[in-house]
Amino acid sequence: MTALFPEAGGFLPHQHFWTEEGLALERERVFGRCWLYMGVLDASASPAELTADMAGLRFTVRRDTAGLSGVCLDGAQARPLEVDRCGALVFARVAQDGGPTLAEHLHPYAERLATMSVNCVNPEPPVGIPFQANWKALIENTMDDFHGSTVHPETIHPAVHPDWQSHLKTERFGANSDSCWRLADGTAGWWAKLDAKMRLAKFAEEATYRHIFIFPNFYLAGFYGATVIPHRVDPVAPDAAVLRWQLFLPTTQLETPRERAFHRSAAAYLLESATGVINEDRPVCEAVQQGRPGILGNGVYGRRERRILDFHVAILAQLAESPVMEPCG
Amino acid sequence: MTEAMPDTRWFYLCTEDDLAVPNAFVTTRVGAVPLVAQNLKGRVVAFRNVCTHRFAVIHDDPSGCGPLRCPYHGWTFDAEGVPVGLPFNPTDFQLNAEGRRRLALNPASLARCGRLVFVRVATEGPSLEEQLGSGLFARLSALSEDFPRSGEPGETGDGLDDGSGEAWERFEAANLRVALRPGQALRLEALPPPGAAERFARTGNFLPAHTDTERPA
Ligand code: FES
Ligand SMILES: [Fe+2]
Secondary structure, X not given: OOOEXXXXXXXXXXXXHOOHHHHHHHHHHHHOOOOEEEEEOOOOOOOEEEEEEEOOEEEEEEEEOOEEEEEEEEOXXXXXXEEEEEOOEEEEEXXXXXXXXXXXXXXXXXXXXXXXXXXXXXXXXXXXXXXXXXXXXXXXXXXXXXXXXXXXXXOHHHHEOOXXXXXXXXXXXXXXXXXXXXXXXXXXXXXXXXXXXXXXXOOOOOOEEEEEEEOOOEEEEEEOOOEEEEEEEEEXXXXXXXXXXXXXXXXXXXXXHHHHHHHHHHHHHHHHHHHHHHHHHHHHHHHHHHHHHHOOOOOOXXXXXXXXXXXXXXXHHHHHOOOOOOOOO | OOOOOHHHOOEEEEEHHHHOOOOEEEEEEEOOEEEEEEEEOOEEEEEEOEOOOOXXXXXXXXXXXXXXXXXXXXXXXXXOOOEEEOOOHHHHXXXXXXXXXXXXXXXXXXXXXXXXXXXXXXXXXXXXHHHHOHHHHHHHHHHHHHOOEEOOHHHHOXXXXXXXXXXXXXXXXXXXXEEEEOOOEEEEEEOOOOOXXXXXXXXXXXXXXXXXXXXXX
């Protein structure tokens, strides 16, 4: 049997998905402590600023002549941030003694992320889509590799190779993971045409859809070794989250009005498709939010759902850590 | 106490007619627990309306007709609540008969009072007749038999003051507000159980087998 019936201690108790207590503990021990994705700094803006709201914490990262710095506001309390980057991706965490470096936190995907992030150019405006569901329900959904045929029968499902099961490669490393799908021939052909027309900048020659997850709430999606879409799931309330993402369609041809117009229309099409897919995921995440308080059992996890339990175990470990010591004044 | 802990309380759900055809279902919610009653191959059964795989609500609509199939990964459940259709079972789960039985839907309780269907979260507890009291139970049961045809609100008198001057008798039973014009019309207004959204409110208008209005004057 490849199904796993989780044992106590191997999964998060259900009430972590809807209680104020669960979110408060996560604010302190997950979002108040872990490395978190902040965004991509606009190269042209100076000084540049990134802000993020997660679990009631307000993060602000600034780049000025002195470099990168930031602050986390927790109510009236301001705590300095440690800011670092992986390629173009900016991460921050509440400054603390000890804990992993950013490279350690991203392990073993730091290099791959940095390579992909080279394509974080030609940005589209950031998008935020609210979900009436706990943030972890969105994370579980994104690490679930086999809901394509039921949830995305006309979008993602036909876009990946019909024999996706043999071609899907999923790596797991602690709570971080990478899954890589071979695109359907038709989809790969569509990208090849787009490439011929606009000379995409590519970080790799791969006719794939790639998805790298970094604990606790970041994932970077990539198509055809060209387009990249960083995603972050922001907790808003025990039963509410916002999925924030930004599309980058990197081209080497943006000189003439004609090239710019073509890029605009291709980006608009991709934005619409990505939004369509997220709007298919939203109802199932919300259905899980509604259903979980009413279940008596602990569910079952199939061969392709182990990453979800990896995530649960990492959250449990993070919640069990003792609080960060306040610096003595 | 019963307000805070409604698990052992019965709530009116629908009439038998609403569940008469195979795959017809009606849903509600009691506290935090979504419930479904469904006709599966002629048997009317009630479960927690939550998938045992990864907890999605199975039927989101207050009522409808369709297999008891989870929208997330497509698990389909039989009248015992056992998942019988599991996409990717051979590769991803390899659940045998025992494994499937272990993942049967959590049962809920269903009871009838005449043609009226009630549901309850708890599998054990006082009977519907005990909750309503035998007098009220018998009366409601008889009324449901005496008014078997569902009608449009216009046919039974819109609102409860239709200007006809004929008084409606009113009483309450569980989450039901009953209004009766003897020999003429029965109106059942079901309030959503505690924890359920307004969309689970239901109103039904019922007529006797033959109404006076149908007879030639
Ligand atoms: S949650 Fe119902 S089939 Fe997966
Ligand atoms: Fe999805």
